[in-house]
Amino acid sequence: MFRSALSRVSHAAKTSIMQTSYRVPAVTVTRGMSKHSTETDAELDARYESYFSRADIDGWEIRKAMNDLCGMDLVPEPKIIIAALKACRRLNDYALAVRFLEAVKDKCGVKQKEIYPYILQEIGATLQELSIDTPEVMGYDKPELALASIYE
Amino acid sequence: MSPSDHLPACQKNNTAEMALTPLSRNALKVMLRQVSKHQQIAAAxxxxxxxxxxxxxxxxxxxxxxxxxxxxxxxxxxFKENNPDIQALREKEKGDWGKLTLEEKKALYRASFCQTFSEMKAPTGEWKSIMGITLMGASFAVWIYLWMKLFVYSPLPDTLTEEKMQAQLKRMIDLRANPIEGYSAQWDYEKGDWK
Known part of the structure; x- marks a missing residue:
């Protein structure tokens, strides 16, 4: 087993090295190094909005996109948030919707007083329509429960 | 059937050159079996x-x-395991969210998540104990110093008394020590005083 694996690897390595040296013409060689994105802000917003708006989005994908958004240096646009909340509704996950609102609020950072009211105002109609309570209405703007100590 | 029988013909030549003794082949087999067993356990x-x-x-x-x-x-x-209460709530969640009470909404949230953002970010007050213990450690070091001063070190040499240090300075000036930038440069030898 080990032997055959080794011989396969060496065979594959040999053929791939031999072939690439013939195959790749110099003109098509591009440096695949730079990760600079040429995507504009509007394109990013549209991409995420359409991602969340997909009818067959599942729990894995919606969480992935939300986590990704939380990792970016931005506050999601209201239209992305609206699409995400509607996706939560399609997936029947109320907790996820509130959690995402909390995350968005947290993303506002030091400008929370300026940005968060604007977002609430923009997404207010959707919140009404889906009967989603804001974290403030849920009482989650202040700590509610303490963690029980695991040592007791 | 030998182990290499199932290989394509082109690979038999290669493998024949790297033939292992039956003993090491068995050892390898046992090792690989153990590795895959460990991987299964880890995955589960x-x-x-x-x-x-x-x-x-x-x-x-x-x-x-x-x-x-x-x-x-x-x-x-x-966060929470599924239990009949939560199951029932999830069934209700599939309907209009407007019909959920605040209590039910909170129960749903806490079933999915442990802490809210504000709870995650709430100050723990741990800095107080860290500060306190650090200062205790620092003051303990002061006590050690005082104890050493009392019981370990011999008294300071008498060359550190005021009059002996004055005499030392006087002698340095008389010897014109360090006349460019030192004490002697500050001393006016004609006046017999500091410049």
Whole structure:
């Protein structure tokens, strides 16, 4: 087993090295190094909005996109948030919707007083329509429960 | 059937050159079997620990684990295990959310997540004990110093008394020590005083 694996690897390595040296013409060689994105802000917003708006989005994908958004240096646009909340509704996950609102609020950072009211105002109609309570209405703007100590 | 019988003809030549003795072949077989067994156990372990919690996403690193992080708020599994109460609530969640009471909404949230953002970010007050213990350590060091001063060190040499230091300075000036930038440069030898 080990032997055959080794011989396969060496065979594959040999053929791939031999072939690439013939195959790749110099003109098509591009440096695949730079990760600079040429995507504009509007394109990013549209991409995420359409991602969340997909009818067959599942729990894995919606969480992935939300986590990704939380990792970016931005506050999601209201239209992305609206699409995400509607996706939560399609997936029947109320907790996820509130959690995402909390995350968005947290993303506002030091400008929370300026940005968060604007977002609430923009997404207010959707919140009404889906009967989603804001974290403030849920009482989650202040700590509610303490963690029980695991040592007791 | 020898182990190399099932290989394509082109690979037999290669493998024949690297033939292993039957002994090392057996040892290798046993090792590989053990490795794959360990891998199976490791793969099962994260799932075996979560009870009947629902796996809902990828999470931080693909592990079926729960962790509250503000920069990564959607963990891979729900916080609470499924029980009939939650199941019933989830059925109700499929309908109009307007019919959920605030209590039910909170129960749903707490079934999925452990801490809210404000709870994650709430100050723990731990800085007080850290500060206190650090200062205690620092003051203990002062006590050690005082104890050493009393019981370990001999008294300071008498060359450090005021009059002996004055005499030392006088002698340095008389010897014109360091006349460019030192004491002697500050001394006016005609006046017999500091410049």
């Amino acid at each position: 372990s994260s799932l075996s620990k979560i009870g009947n919690r629902e796996v809902v996403g990828f999470g931080l690193n693909g592990d079926a684990s729960y962790i509250d992080r503000v920069d990564f708020p959607m963990p891979a599994i729900r």
